[in-house]
Amino acid sequence: MSDTSPAAAGTMRVAVTGATGLIGSALVDRLTRDGHTVVRVVRGRAGPGDVAWDPEAETIDSAALEGVDAIVHLAGENVGTRWNDEKKRRIMDSRVKGTRLIAHAAAHMTRQPRVFVQAAATGIYGARGDEALNESSAPGKGFLADVGRAWEGASSLAEEAGIRVVKLRFGVVLSARGGALKQLLLPFRMGVGGPVGTGRQWMPWLSLDDAVEMIVVSLRDPRYKGPINAIAASVRNQDFTRALGRAVHRPALIPTPAFALRALFGEMADETLLGSQNAEPRRLKELGFRYLHPTMEDALHAALRGG
Incomplete structure (x- = not known):
C-alpha cells in the first residue's frame, strides 16, 4: 500500500531541520538525488530557499515554510557528552521547544504538509534489562525517558490538526x-577496544542507510504513523564489540569498567552506555x-565503507 497523491508519487518539497547532522546530511543527499526539493530549516542567517528559525527563542519564519509537502524534524542537542544541569536543559529544550515550534507552524500553514516525520529515540523506554520492548511498551524512568515523553508529546499540535505524524x-x-x-573506531583499530561494563546490556542499532530509508518510506507511505522503533534489531554490547573487532580485524578483549565510565561521564554513562534496551x-x-543492511555485519561493513 502506498500514497497515490501527486506529492507522494512524484517530487516533493521537503523541509528538514537538523540538515547538517549525521542523519540529516545523508537524508538531504538522498532526497536531492531522488529529485525532491529540500528546504533547510536553519539557525542564524538563512540562505536562498532556506527557512530561518531559533528554537531557543521560539521563532520561525512560518511564511517561508508555506508550500512544503512534508517536514522532517531531526534537530536536537547531542546527548553524547557529560551532562550537567545546563547540558540537560539544552537536551530537553532543543527537542521539546523545537518540535513544538515547528509542529505549531505546520498546523497553521495555509496548506498543511501531508506528513510530519519526527526523530525520537528508543531512550524513551529507559533502562529495562532483558525486557523485550516494542511500540506498545510503556515509557520508562530516567532523564532520557522523560525527554522522550516530552519530545514525542510536543508534536501533538500537528496531530490535532490532522497531519500524519511519524515518530521514528x-x-x-x-x-x-x-x-x-x-568514537569507537580509533581504540578498536588500535586493538584496545572491548565490552563496556558487563557487556550484557542490549543496544538497539541500525545502519545510516536504513535510517534514511525509513524516513523516505515514511514520507510516501500513509501506513507509517505514530511511534515506530526505527531499528534493525538489538544486540548485547559484548556481541557488538566482537563484531566490530572482526570488522576492523583487531581483537576486542579489553573491557572498559563501569566505574571508569561513571567517573568520566557521570549520569550519561548509566543512561546511554550502560543502560539496557532490548x-x-x-x-x-x-x-x-x-x-538495506539487515545484519550487524552488513551494517558495520557499510559503515566502514563510508556509510
Missing part, C-alpha cells in the same frame, strides 16, 4: 561519519520494511 524512535545509528561508532522493530516488521 531511532536506536544507535552505525556510521563512521559520526555518532557512537566514529527493543524490537515490531511495527517495521508489520509494515514489511525492507532493510
Whole structure:
C-alpha cells in the first residue's frame, strides 16, 4: 500500500531541520538525488530557499515554510557528552521547544504538509534489562525517558490538526561519519577496544542507510504513523564489540569498567552506555520494511565503507 497523491508519487518539497547532522546530511543527499526539493530549516542567517528559525527563542519564519509537502524534524542537542544541569536543559529544550515550534507552524500553514516525520529515540523506554520492548511498551524512568515523553508529546499540535505524524524512535545509528561508532573506531583499530561494563546490556542499532530509508518510506507511505522503533534489531554490547573487532580485524578483549565510565561521564554513562534496551522493530516488521543492511555485519561493513 502506498500514497497515490501527486506529492507522494512524484517530487516533493521537503523541509528538514537538523540538515547538517549525521542523519540529516545523508537524508538531504538522498532526497536531492531522488529529485525532491529540500528546504533547510536553519539557525542564524538563512540562505536562498532556506527557512530561518531559533528554537531557543521560539521563532520561525512560518511564511517561508508555506508550500512544503512534508517536514522532517531531526534537530536536537547531542546527548553524547557529560551532562550537567545546563547540558540537560539544552537536551530537553532543543527537542521539546523545537518540535513544538515547528509542529505549531505546520498546523497553521495555509496548506498543511501531508506528513510530519519526527526523530525520537528508543531512550524513551529507559533502562529495562532483558525486557523485550516494542511500540506498545510503556515509557520508562530516567532523564532520557522523560525527554522522550516530552519530545514525542510536543508534536501533538500537528496531530490535532490532522497531519500524519511519524515518530521514528531511532536506536544507535552505525556510521563512521559520526555518532557512537566514529568514537569507537580509533581504540578498536588500535586493538584496545572491548565490552563496556558487563557487556550484557542490549543496544538497539541500525545502519545510516536504513535510517534514511525509513524516513523516505515514511514520507510516501500513509501506513507509517505514530511511534515506530526505527531499528534493525538489538544486540548485547559484548556481541557488538566482537563484531566490530572482526570488522576492523583487531581483537576486542579489553573491557572498559563501569566505574571508569561513571567517573568520566557521570549520569550519561548509566543512561546511554550502560543502560539496557532490548527493543524490537515490531511495527517495521508489520509494515514489511525492507532493510538495506539487515545484519550487524552488513551494517558495520557499510559503515566502514563510508556509510
